[in-house]
Every structure is written in C-alpha cells, then in structure tokens.
Amino acid sequence: MSTTQSERLRELLEPLVGSQGLDLEEIAVESVGRKRVLRVVVDSDTGADLDQVADVSRALSAKLDETDAMGEGEYTLEVGTPGAERELKEHRHYAGAVGGGVTYPRADGGELVARILAADDEGLDLEVPGVKGRKATARRLAYGDIAKARVQVEFNRKNQNADDAENENEEEA
Structure with missing residues (x-):
C-alpha cells in the first residue's frame, strides 16, 4: 500500500471512527491471493465492545462503498481491536495500561517485564519484580528510551481489592 493510499484512507x-467514540489505531491493506483485505484497528481509552466495533464496521463499509478509496476490485473489510x-x-x-504489566526489549538482548505504576508526559514509573x-x-x-513495548498478559495476578479485603478480614478476626 502506498503512503498516499494509507494517508487517504x-x-x-x-473522522468517522472518532464520531463513534473510538480512536483509529491502525490501517493496513494486504493482498491475499487475488483479493485484498483492509484491516482497521480501533480502540478507546476505555476499550471497545463488540457492539461498538460492529457499528463502526457498518459505518466504514458504507463510507468506503460511496468512495473509490479502495480502487477497483474486491476487498474484505476487517475491523477489530488491538x-x-x-x-x-x-x-x-x-x-491506559497503568496498573498492568508491560514488556520491552533491553539493549543487551534481554527483556524487561515490569508493572506500570504511573505514566506522565515524559515517561513511566515502573515496578520491576525482584x-x-x-x-x-x-x-x-x-x-525516548523505549523502542518497543507490549502489554504483558497476566493470568494469575491477584486482585488488589481482594487482597485488601482479605487483610481486613484477618485484622477483624
């Protein structure tokens, strides 16, 4: 996809995604055999639910049908979240990731896994596990020191509120 087409899309x-209360995160056009796929990734600070994604997908499809932004030929529109x-x-x-885990590659080839405690205009305050x-x-x-970072999925993290309630119950006993 040329930069011109990407910018045009x-x-x-x-504006259409924004009118639906979402942010346009990514646009990618890929060729799959003889067909093209337009992938649109949307999100918001509070996330996007299935109904919002369906609504924006219908709106984008209608807008693309009335323009020639995708050119001639068939294409498939895929709208999703990150x-x-x-x-x-x-x-x-x-x-939006404050309180959650993050991973980023280090200069020495390793990877740092940490929890984001705060994010301000200059950077992040992290808690690095011992x-x-x-x-x-x-x-x-x-x-500026972060080349690439990714959300770290945590399957067994204890809920802080549950820990606080458990501690209160122990103190009462």
Missing part, C-alpha cells in the same frame, strides 16, 4: 476513515498483547505506541496507550526472593524495585523510564 486515514483522512477518510478517522488485542490482549497490544503494542504500546502513544502516551494514551501507556496511560529476582530470587529480592524485593521489587522502582524504576523511571523515559519514552
């Missing part, structure tokens, strides 16, 4: 679709292990690219992505029984440590990371 973004200019056409972004997914569980989304890449963090913009400040609002980091702000290794081999050591306590977790705080670390400040500037956005």
Whole structure:
C-alpha cells in the first residue's frame, strides 16, 4: 500500500471512527491471493465492545462503498481491536495500561517485564519484580528510551481489592 493510499484512507476513515467514540489505531491493506483485505484497528481509552466495533464496521463499509478509496476490485473489510498483547505506541496507550504489566526489549538482548505504576508526559514509573526472593524495585523510564513495548498478559495476578479485603478480614478476626 502506498503512503498516499494509507494517508487517504486515514483522512477518510478517522473522522468517522472518532464520531463513534473510538480512536483509529491502525490501517493496513494486504493482498491475499487475488483479493485484498483492509484491516482497521480501533480502540478507546476505555476499550471497545463488540457492539461498538460492529457499528463502526457498518459505518466504514458504507463510507468506503460511496468512495473509490479502495480502487477497483474486491476487498474484505476487517475491523477489530488491538488485542490482549497490544503494542504500546502513544502516551494514551501507556496511560491506559497503568496498573498492568508491560514488556520491552533491553539493549543487551534481554527483556524487561515490569508493572506500570504511573505514566506522565515524559515517561513511566515502573515496578520491576525482584529476582530470587529480592524485593521489587522502582524504576523511571523515559519514552525516548523505549523502542518497543507490549502489554504483558497476566493470568494469575491477584486482585488488589481482594487482597485488601482479605487483610481486613484477618485484622477483624
């Protein structure tokens, strides 16, 4: 896809996505055999539910049908959300991930896994888990030092509110 087509699609679709209360995260046109697939990724600070994705998909389809933005020939429109292990690219992505885990590659080839404690205009306050029984440590990371970061999915993280309630019950006993 040429940059011109990408820019044109973004200019056409972004206002429509915004009118639905969502942010346009990505646009990609891929060739699959003789067909083309237009993939549109949408999200918001509070996430996007299935009904919102369906609504925006119908609106985008109607808009694309009335223009020649995709040119001649068949294409498939796919509208979705970033997914569980989304890449963090913009400040609002980091702000939305506060409290959750994040991974990013280190210069030495390793990977840092940490919890985002806060996100401001300059960077992140992280809690890096301790290794081999050591306590977790705080670390400040500037956005400029982050080449790539991804949400870390946590399947067995205890709910902080449940821990607080459990501690209160123990104190009462």
